[in-house]
Amino acid sequence: MAIKIPKDREVPFGAITPAPVKQQDLFITSNWRIVRPIIDHEKCTRCFTCYASCPDSCWSYNEKEDKMEWNWKFCKGCQICIYECPADAISAAPELDFQDGVHRLEKPF
Amino acid sequence: MGKVTEITVWTRGVVMDKEARDVANAFGQAAKMEGKFVQAFDNYEDLPDRVLVTTRKYVRISDEEIEMKYLYTNAHPDVVVIVEPTIVKGINVLKGMPEGGLLLINTNRPIDYMLQFIPNADVLGCVATVDADGISGIRTVDFSGSEGGVDTAGVGAGIAAPILGALARVSGMAKKENLAKIVSDVAALERGYNEVKLEKFRKARVEYSWGT
Numbered sequence: 001m002a003i004k005i006p007k008d009r010e011v012p013f014g015a016i017t018p019a020p021v022k023q024q025d026l027f028i029t030s031n032w033r034i035v036r037p038i039i040d041h042e043k044c045t046r047c048f049t050c051y052a053s054c055p056d057s058c059w060s061y062n063e064k065e066d067k068m069e070w071n072w073k074f075c076k077g078c079q080i081c082i083y084e085c086p087a088d089a090i091s092a093a094p095e096l097d098f099q100d101g102v103h104r105l106e107k108p109f
Numbered sequence: 110m111g112k113v114t115e116i117t118v119w120t121r122g123v124v125m126d127k128e129a130r131d132v133a134n135a136f137g138q139a140a141k142m143e144g145k146f147v148q149a150f151d152n153y154e155d156l157p158d159r160v161l162v163t164t165r166k167y168v169r170i171s172d173e174e175i176e177m178k179y180l181y182t183n184a185h186p187d188v189v190v191i192v193e194p195t196i197v198k199g200i201n202v203l204k205g206m207p208e209g210g211l212l213l214i215n216t217n218r219p220i221d222y223m224l225q226f227i228p229n230a231d232v233l234g235c236v237a238t239v240d241a242d243g244i245s246g247i248r249t250v251d252f253s254g255s256e257g258g259v260d261t262a263g264v265g266a267g268i269a270a271p272i273l274g275a276l277a278r279v280s281g282m283a284k285k286e287n288l289a290k291i292v293s294d295v296a297a298l299e300r301g302y303n304e305v306k307l308e309k310f311r312k313a314r315v316e317y318s319w320g321t
Contacts, residue, residue: 031199032161034121076161095195096218096226102198 023073028103033077035092036101041067043089050081050090072101113175114282115183116168119202120192122157126164127251127262129192131269133166135291136276139283140170142290147171153181163200170282187317188280190272191215192241197226209234209317211280213305215241215272220308235319237307239275241268244304245297265292271301278302279320 017026037050050059050068058071059081082090095102116136120129130151137149148169151157155164167183169175185205191197194216203212212233214223217240224230249267253259265273270292277285285302289295307320 031163031196032121033199034161034193034195078160095198096216096222099225104199104201106201106204 023071025073028073029076030073030102031105033075033095033102035077035079036072036075036095036098037070037077037079037081037090038093039068039070040089040091043087044068045087045089047086049084049086053080053084055080073103111171111173113169113171113177114188115186116170116188116190116280117183117186117202118166118168118190118192119196119200120164120166121160121196122155122162122164123160123252124250125192125248125268126157127249127260128267128269128272129164129166129190131249131265131267131292132190132192132272132276133168135265135269135273135288136283137168137170138291139273139277139287142287143284145170145172145282146174148175150181163196187211188213188276190276192268192272194218194223197223201229203227203229203232206232208232211235211237211317211319213237213239213272213276213279215239215268217243220306233310234317235279235307235309237275237279237305237320239271239301239305241271241275241297241301244268244271244300245294263293265298266294270294270297271304274298274301274303275305278305279307281318281321 017024056074058075060069062069079092082092118129118133120126133149133151137147141147151166156162157164167181185207188211189202191214194214210233216223216238220236220238245268247267249262251262273288273292277283277288289298292298309320
């Protein structure tokens with residue numbers, strides 16, 4: 001959805017967003033991340049500790065495939081899930097090792 | 110008014126905020142020692158009080174008095190310094206840069222690897238990298254909230270020193286001897302000056318003389 005906004009009516013990033021949505025696609029903050037969490041599905045016990053500890057609700061459970069899913073759009077790389085995981089299934093990887101996974105912005109935030 | 114060289118320093122909020130402020134302020138101060146006219150700002154437009162958010166610091170250097178007051182952001186940065194290399198992935202750091210500008214990144218990765226994250230790299234005249242984290246390894250963090258007013262850690266104690274050394278050599282706008290009077294970690298400044306890697310592009314560019 002591309003809405004043409006005149007220059008003098010521009011507002012900061014995230015100032016106006018549609019209200020009841022499941023995912024706020026106008027407020028993607030993936031470029032805050034230095035490292036990203038990588039999950040090992042074999043080690044994962046589905047204990048949902050990452051789901052409960054994530055401040056941005058970036059971990060969710062995929063019932064069909066029976067595995068935890070990571071949302072790259074809003075993960076800020078705080079590494080809380082890595083420290084909290086009791087099975088040591090999540091590890092940190094530098095963001096620059098990957099080509100994708102960051103939404104490129106023209107403005108800082 | 111003569112040519113004003115604009116330098117923009119990109120960093121991450123809180124965790125590397127002080128490092129970038131040291132780069133901006135110390136480089137401006139060193140240029141001022143050589144009789145140039147300098148402006149340096151930080152904490153405008155962005156919200157730097159959040160951990161890891163991308164923020165900018167600004168320096169302007171000119172041989173004549175700078176008459177562009179009241180405008181804090183650099184619309185056309187000649188030099189862009191990246192204190193944390195992941196920023197090139199998420200932000201268009203070369204926005205507004207004139208042809209032949211300079212990009213300095215703090216990273217230990219090869220220059221070609223970093224350039225693949227910059228789709229508009231063809232405006233660049235020179236790319237330089239310095240492994241400041243490998244040289245210094247210290248990131249001074251300032252939680253006082255005084256924005257540099259009260260600074261017990263000292264200017265240029267962490268990764269700012271090697272970045273300043275590299276910037277002095279590649280841009281040539283401030284002398285290393287003057288920077289050594291300001292920063293506290295002079296050995297890291299020397300190593301950054303000597304260990305900077307740069308790649309110049311062969312295309313005919315504008316009047317800049319990076320890395321001479």
